[in-house]
Amino acid sequence: xxxxxxxxxxxxxxxxxxxxxxxxxxxxxxxxxxxxxxxxxxxxxxxxxxxxxxxxxxxxxxxxxxxxxxxxxxxxxxxxxxxxxxxxxxxxxxxxxxxxxxxxxxxxxxxxxxxxxxxxxxxxxxxxxxxxxxxxxxxxxxxxxxxxxxxxxxxxxxxxxxxxxxxxxxxxxxxxxxxxxxxxxxxxxxxxxxxxxxxxxxxxxxxxxxxxxxxxxxxxxxxxxxxxxxxxxxxxxxxxxxxxxxxxxxxxxxxx
Numbered sequence: 001x002x003x004x005x006x007x008x009x010x011x012x013x014x015x016x017x018x019x020x021x022x023x024x025x026x027x028x029x030x031x032x033x034x035x036x037x038x039x040x041x042x043x044x045x046x047x048x049x050x051x052x053x054x055x056x057x058x059x060x061x062x063x064x065x066x067x068x069x070x071x072x073x074x075x076x077x078x079x080x081x082x083x084x085x086x087x088x089x090x091x092x093x094x095x096x097x098x099x100x101x102x103x104x105x106x107x108x109x110x111x112x113x114x115x116x117x118x119x120x121x122x123x124x125x126x127x128x129x130x131x132x133x134x135x136x137x138x139x140x141x142x143x144x145x146x147x148x149x150x151x152x153x154x155x156x157x158x159x160x161x162x163x164x165x166x167x168x169x170x171x172x173x174x175x176x177x178x179x180x181x182x183x184x185x186x187x188x189x190x191x192x193x194x195x196x197x198x199x200x201x202x203x204x205x206x207x208x209x210x211x212x213x214x215x216x217x218x219x220x221x222x223x224x225x226x227x228x229x230x231x232x233x234x235x236x237x238x239x240x241x242x243x244x245x246x247x248x249x250x251x252x253x254x255x256x
Contacts, residue, residue: 001148002060004055006034008067015064019064049075049082053079061086073103089118091120093123122224123177124153126152126153152176154231155173155181157172184208
């Protein structure tokens with residue numbers, strides 16, 4: 001698969017580097033450093049594109065829009081046209097980078113070009129079949145996006161617990177977050193008591209650190225960073241829940 005990652009700063013740079021290092025060997029990753037500043041209204045997207053985009057001559061299968069300015073989204077239809085791309089992933093990790101109205105418009109623009117487009121909010125909710133928008137999940141069908149999401153998106157783990165020590169003995173990362181956070185969390189959780197795993201996963205997620213927005217988003221009445229952290233914690237919890245003892249409090253009784 002031939003991929004073009006569009007970046008403008010550290011957010012996209014980290015994503016692109018993690019993909020380069022851990023992608024399947026037959027993936028070809030191109031990166032375009034887009035402009036960081038745009039006028040309030042972009043009348044001619046071609047004025048903000050280089051004479052030749054990376055990978056344009058060979059053609060691109062999938063475009064990853066990791067820009068830190070809403071203007072990048074407005075360039076995407078022209079990028080798709082020039083590269084003959086067949087699918088686009090445009091995450092919403094910060095509302096100011098891709099406002100919800102522009103995200104809907106982008107899906108319409110690209111849909112009219114018969115190009116698949118998903119706008120996961122946040123990016124680490126993407127799977128092979130669906131992604132988060134607001135508090136619900138949206139289904140999609142596209143083999144290119146699904147192939148990407150089989151490797152990068154909503155974190156997925158297999159965890160082995162030592163039955164004697166009840167410590168985490170082995171962690172396999174089935175699907176990394178695009179930023180690499182899942183691999184980091186897995187590395188740091190090795191050997192910790194299973195009862196502490198979920199809590200530590202949340203702390204490690206913030207220490208990485210996550211680059212999603214810390215402002216309260218009205219779609220969630222919460223920060224997107226917090227939503228992302230909960231995704232990570234749930235992925236760990238689902239693997240260790242059978243090993244964690246539950247404690248119950250009986251009202252009106254003293255504890256034994």
